[in-house]
Amino acid sequence: xxxxxxxxxxxxxxxxxxxxxxxxxxxxxxxxxxxxxxxxxxxxxxxxxxxxxxxxxxxxxxxxxxxxxxxxxxxxxxxxxxxxxxxxxxxxxxxxxxxxxxxxxxxxxxxxxxxxxxxxxxxxxxxxxxxxxxxxxxxxxxxxxxxxxxxxxxxxxxxxxxxxxxxxxxxxxxxxxxxxxxxxxxxxxxxxxxxxxxxxxxxxxxxxxxxxxxxxxxxxxxxxxxxxxxxxxxxxxxxxxx
Amino acid sequence: xxxxxxxxxxxxxxxxxxxxxxxxxxxxxxxxxxxxxxxxxxxxxxxxxxxxxxxxxxxxxxxxxxxxxxxxxxxxxxxxxxxxxxxxxxxxxxxxxxxxxxxxxxxxxxxxxxxxxxxxxxxxxxxxxxxxxxxxxxxxxxxxxxxxxxxxxxxxxxxxxxxxxxxxxxxxxxxxxxxxxxxxx
Numbered sequence: 001x002x003x004x005x006x007x008x009x010x011x012x013x014x015x016x017x018x019x020x021x022x023x024x025x026x027x028x029x030x031x032x033x034x035x036x037x038x039x040x041x042x043x044x045x046x047x048x049x050x051x052x053x054x055x056x057x058x059x060x061x062x063x064x065x066x067x068x069x070x071x072x073x074x075x076x077x078x079x080x081x082x083x084x085x086x087x088x089x090x091x092x093x094x095x096x097x098x099x100x101x102x103x104x105x106x107x108x109x110x111x112x113x114x115x116x117x118x119x120x121x122x123x124x125x126x127x128x129x130x131x132x133x134x135x136x137x138x139x140x141x142x143x144x145x146x147x148x149x150x151x152x153x154x155x156x157x158x159x160x161x162x163x164x165x166x167x168x169x170x171x172x173x174x175x176x177x178x179x180x181x182x183x184x185x186x187x188x189x190x191x192x193x194x195x196x197x198x199x200x201x202x203x204x205x206x207x208x209x210x211x212x213x214x215x216x217x218x219x220x221x222x223x224x225x226x227x228x229x230x231x232x233x234x235x236x237x238x239x240x241x242x
Numbered sequence: 243x244x245x246x247x248x249x250x251x252x253x254x255x256x257x258x259x260x261x262x263x264x265x266x267x268x269x270x271x272x273x274x275x276x277x278x279x280x281x282x283x284x285x286x287x288x289x290x291x292x293x294x295x296x297x298x299x300x301x302x303x304x305x306x307x308x309x310x311x312x313x314x315x316x317x318x319x320x321x322x323x324x325x326x327x328x329x330x331x332x333x334x335x336x337x338x339x340x341x342x343x344x345x346x347x348x349x350x351x352x353x354x355x356x357x358x359x360x361x362x363x364x365x366x367x368x369x370x371x372x373x374x375x376x377x378x379x380x381x382x383x384x385x386x387x388x389x390x391x392x393x394x395x396x397x398x399x400x401x402x403x404x405x406x407x408x409x410x411x412x413x414x415x416x417x418x419x420x421x422x423x424x425x426x427x
Contacts, residue, residue, distance in 0.1 A: 045324075048320075048323065049316075049320055052316055052319055052320065053316060056311045056315060056316060056319070057308070057309075057310065057311050060309055060311055060315070061307075061308050061309055064307075064309055065306060070309055073309075074311075074315055077315075077319075078315075078318065078319050078322055081319050081322075081323065082322055082323060082326060085323045085326060085327070086326065155305070158302065158305045159305045159306065159307060162302050162303060162305045162306055163306060163307070165299075165302075166303070166306065177303070180268065181300070181303050186268075186270065187265075187268070187270050202261050202264075202265055202270070203257075203261055205264055205268070206257070206260045206261040206263075206264040206265070207260075209260075209264050209267075209296055209299065209300060210260055210264075210296075212299045212300070212303075213292075213295050213296050213299040216298075216299045216302055217295060217299075220295065220298050220299065220302070
């Protein structure tokens with residue numbers, strides 16, 4: 001969903017661009033999640049459970065799209081919550097809680113990817129982690145022949161194509177896109193999470209969205225599979241005619 | 243490269259124009275730059291198409307799966323954290339006696355150091371009555387012999403007066419100097 005630029009501009013016009021550290025701290029203290037985290041700092045188990053319930057879906061979704069594997073995303077999300085718990089005594093409210101949490105998530109995901117790269121483990125085949133098994137196009141073909149409604153098929157196809165388009169991005173572009181799209185973060189917050197400058201985020205997102213546009217253009221214009229999908233879908237050998 | 247993501251850049255190349263288009267869609271531009279982009283887009287059909295495609299591609303991301311978390315995930319996470327909390331408590335328990343002993347040693351050491359510093363300060367500042375006795379010990383030990391030479395109390399006073407007068411009149415000053423010269427190397 002595209003945010004309305006005019007609405008964003010009117011908000012930006014009312015807010016000072018540079019906020020002092022003390023006002024940032026005051027703003028942070030108004031964040032209900034920061035209040036919960038302060039209770040966690042005082043060893044409140046109920047507050048911690050509430051934070052887990054509030055963020056688990058968002059965190060797992062983000063990590064799943066980032067890592068391309070649901071199971072790994074759940075493991076990493078648990079690692080993130082464990083780190084939050086371990087860091088509770090040193091927690092100082094300086095920004096929004098979500099920014100702090102996603103900074104930890106970004107570090108955990110980066111470490112996991114580095115470990116994977118060191119082990120020379122190849123990421124699972126893009127189709128293998130999808131909800132439709134090893135070969136979604138086969139699955140779709142079979143589904144269509146067994147009376148799957150056309151609309152559902154089209155939706156599943158779109159979902160698969162978009163997932164592949166996201167997976168075609170580099171790790172940093174993917175992270176920036178996911179934070180912008182699904183967490184609704186502005187450039188400044190994404191920059192804080194990814195420990196980059198807002199200008200770097202602006203460039204990163206422009207390149208990422210340019211890549212997405214390029215990959216998805218054939219599908220958007222002519223309903224064709226993107227080249228990426230054509231390359232990754234094994235051809236089904238034609239059976240010899242009897 | 244400007245540090246302000248919303249800053250208008252003159253004569254943008256293709257890459258920076260893309261940045262501005264995306265920042266425009268994200269609502270990250272200031273009013274002036276946004277108006278500038280709107281003018282460019284209104285005048286250029288190609289740019290308009292590009293902006294539309296960028297927006298459409300972004301909207302397609304809404305089709306991505308949003309995985310639903312099962313209850314077991316929450317339970318496992320909380321169990322993991324409970325195990326961590328238990329381990330921390332256990333760790334604290336084993337560390338506590340060590341920490342207490344360290345604290346006691348530190349307090350004891352501080353008291354000892356303070357006591358020693360106090361003793362040294364008193365010793366340095368307090369006048370010691372025995373010190374002058376010790377300094378005068380050679381005289382005290384030979385006081386009888388001195389008295390024999392000097393006579394009774396009255397003659398002692400007179401002898402001292404006599405020596406003072408001699409000193410004031412400086413009768414033996416030259417001899418003293420001579421003697422010093424003789425001893426000089």
